[in-house]
Amino acid sequence: MPAPDPIEHLIGLLARLPGYGRRSARRAVLKMLMRPEEAMLPLAAALRDAAAAVRPCRLCRNLDDQDPCHICRDPQRDRSVICVVEGVAELWALERAHAHRGLYHVLGGTLSALGGVGPEDLAVQPLLARIAEQGVEEVILALPATVEGATTAHFLSDRLQPSGVRVTRLAQGVPIGGALDVLDEGTLAAALKARRAV
Amino acid sequence: MLRLTRLMLRDFRNWPALTVPFRAQLAVITGENGAGKTNLLEAISLLGPGRGLRGARAAELGRRAGEAPLPWAAAGRFEGPWGGFDLGSGTPEGGPPERRSFRLDGAPLRTQAELAERVAAVWLTPQMDRLFQDGAGDRRRFLDRLVWALEPHHAREVAAYENAMAQRNRLLLQARREGRAADPAWLAGLEDAMARHGVALSAARRGLIARLNAALAGGVTGGFPAARLALSCPVAAALDGSPALAVEDGLRADWAASRARDAAAGATLSGPHRADLLMTHAPKEIPAALCSTGEQKALLVAVVLAHAALIAAARGFAPLLLLDEVAAHLDAERREALFAALAALPAQAFLTGTDAAVFRPLRGLAEGFLARGGELVPDGDLPVPEGR
Numbered sequence: 001m002p003a004p005d006p007i008e009h010l011i012g013l014l015a016r017l018p019g020y021g022r023r024s025a026r027r028a029v030l031k032m033l034m035r036p037e038e039a040m041l042p043l044a045a046a047l048r049d050a051a052a053a054v055r056p057c058r059l060c061r062n063l064d065d066q067d068p069c070h071i072c073r074d075p076q077r078d079r080s081v082i083c084v085v086e087g088v089a090e091l092w093a094l095e096r097a098h099a100h101r102g103l104y105h106v107l108g109g110t111l112s113a114l115g116g117v118g119p120e121d122l123a124v125q126p127l128l129a130r131i132a133e134q135g136v137e138e139v140i141l142a143l144p145a146t147v148e149g150a151t152t153a154h155f156l157s158d159r160l161q162p163s164g165v166r167v168t169r170l171a172q173g174v175p176i177g178g179a180l181d182v183l184d185e186g187t188l189a190a191a192l193k194a195r196r197a198v
Numbered sequence: 199m200l201r202l203t204r205l206m207l208r209d210f211r212n213w214p215a216l217t218v219p220f221r222a223q224l225a226v227i228t229g230e231n232g233a234g235k236t237n238l239l240e241a242i243s244l245l246g247p248g249r250g251l252r253g254a255r256a257a258e259l260g261r262r263a264g265e266a267p268l269p270w271a272a273a274g275r276f277e278g279p280w281g282g283f284d285l286g287s288g289t290p291e292g293g294p295p296e297r298r299s300f301r302l303d304g305a306p307l308r309t310q311a312e313l314a315e316r317v318a319a320v321w322l323t324p325q326m327d328r329l330f331q332d333g334a335g336d337r338r339r340f341l342d343r344l345v346w347a348l349e350p351h352h353a354r355e356v357a358a359y360e361n362a363m364a365q366r367n368r369l370l371l372q373a374r375r376e377g378r379a380a381d382p383a384w385l386a387g388l389e390d391a392m393a394r395h396g397v398a399l400s401a402a403r404r405g406l407i408a409r410l411n412a413a414l415a416g417g418v419t420g421g422f423p424a425a426r427l428a429l430s431c432p433v434a435a436a437l438d439g440s441p442a443l444a445v446e447d448g449l450r451a452d453w454a455a456s457r458a459r460d461a462a463a464g465a466t467l468s469g470p471h472r473a474d475l476l477m478t479h480a481p482k483e484i485p486a487a488l489c490s491t492g493e494q495k496a497l498l499v500a501v502v503l504a505h506a507a508l509i510a511a512a513r514g515f516a517p518l519l520l521l522d523e524v525a526a527h528l529d530a531e532r533r534e535a536l537f538a539a540l541a542a543l544p545a546q547a548f549l550t551g552t553d554a555a556v557f558r559p560l561r562g563l564a565e566g567f568l569a570r571g572g573e574l575v576p577d578g579d580l581p582v583p584e585g586r
Binding site for chain 2: 111112113114118119146147150151152153154155158159184185186189
């Protein structure tokens with residue numbers, strides 16, 4: 001059997017990544033092949049380095065080249081607050097917002113009976129262990145506002161209850177800079193329900 | 199008023215190519231069985247959100263030439279309260295046949311919600327004649343479509359409720375197969391989601407029924423016999439006497455207590471997904487299931503007309519009314535009442551039938567077309583009404 005065409009092989013590998021289809025993979029590959037020394041070899045080296053160095057943090061499951069990760073090692077972080085997120089993408093989003101000064105816990109998904117994801121597939125036990133060991137006072141559930149996200153939040157708050165830790169979740173409502181008349185009815189109703197005194 | 203002023207079809211069902219202007223508020227399409235009258239109404243229904251009046255998948259809609267269906271397109275030019283616009287739908291040339299795309303004034307539309315803001319259509323078809331004989335599911339879907347047209351987020355509530363319930367059923371079933379108890383905290387999470395979405399969707403159904411009953415009692419359907427609607431659903435009934443949060447708590451407790459029963463049944467046996475829509479012939483005070491076929495048809499027409507009037511009042515434009523083979527089932531008196539009610543509503547209506555003579559009283563009100571041999575030609579007996 002002949003070796004696969006290297007260009008087709010590369011396009012096939014890229015096209016499997018999220019955000020890429022075959023068309024965009026072809027464009028990226030063509031662009032790189034124009035200047036392989038500048039565009040391809042550094043990329044290959046970066047891919048190799050990242051694959052070798054990056055690991056999930058043993059405490060929070062964030063991805064980092066240090067273990068524990070740079071957030072867990074940061075002495076400025078408030079260790080009494082843990083924010084629970086579905087995945088690393090959500091952790092990054094919260095970090096971009098610079099709003100959370102505590103630690104994180106990456107769950108690795110949400111409960112989905114139809115998708116075959118159960119409690120044992122999520123990092124629930126490690127979370128309970130951290131709370132028991134670390135003197136955590138508050139757990140913030142920053143999970144998606146979907147049926148699966150809400151179910152997981154409900155499940156976690158039940159599991160966390162015996163620990164006596166304070167459990168909160170993100171608010172739902174009017175986005176910053178958003179006009180009311182373009183808001184969907186479900187969000188508007190949630191915002192009204194969660195109104196507060198000014 | 200929302201008006202479809204021109205319809206263009208390409209390789210849609212039995213229509214290879216068609217361009218037809220609609221110049222009147224009422225359009226009558228007559229022709230023999232199989233001439234493609236219902237296909238025309240289906241094409242119009244597909245210019246709004248959803249799967250149209252047959253609930254068909256996009257891949258089924260292309261005209262067949264040999265084995266595979268051809269890529270199809272349906273496009274309408276509309277005059278609305280905010281000016282004119284062109285709306286097209288279809289499966290793209292060379293693209294996947296199951297994927298339907300939309301274009302508004304030539305630009306792609308990303309969500310069906312954008313569509314729902316501009317176009318709405320409501321229909322009555324001969325398949326719906328069985329609505330009172332078949333199971334509650336069809337009546338519930340009929341009701342949910344009426345709610346959806348007024349409150350676009352209703353579809354999301356129904357989908358979220360059904361998603362949570364499907365997961366609960368799966369969990370209970372898996373645990374039963376494996377001879378263990380399902381995780382109670384996980385179940386409670388799903389039941390919590392079911393309670394929140396279930397109460398929201400029940401409140402929306404209940405609200406629509408109250409508004410429809412008020413419109414029907416107010417005589418919005420003119421000379422047409424009024425129907426009275428009721429929802430047979432413990433959740434909606436509980437909302438009569440208790441605040442929504444208390445009803446949610448009651449549902450959570452009820453489902454938590456019936457896990458063993460539901461696991462044995464392999465289904466959730468209580469909840470708003472078991473609701474039924476009851477209809478009563480108001481003047482005679484008899485339930486719709488006991489009415490004659492003609493009377494049942496009349497009741498459905500009354501509900502659809504009242505609904506159109508509600509949408510017109512609430513959203514500023516009435517939906518397009520697609521009435522497939524409706525007139526033929528009505529006696530002469532009811533037919534007259536229907537025609538009068540349609541002429542009085544601020545809505546554009548499309549009627550089909552096999553017997554052109556039935557529509558003669560619409561001369562001066564409606565524009566007639568004859569469907570035959572893949573063509574649509576003007577009906578000389580129903581010329582474009584003057585001054586319209």
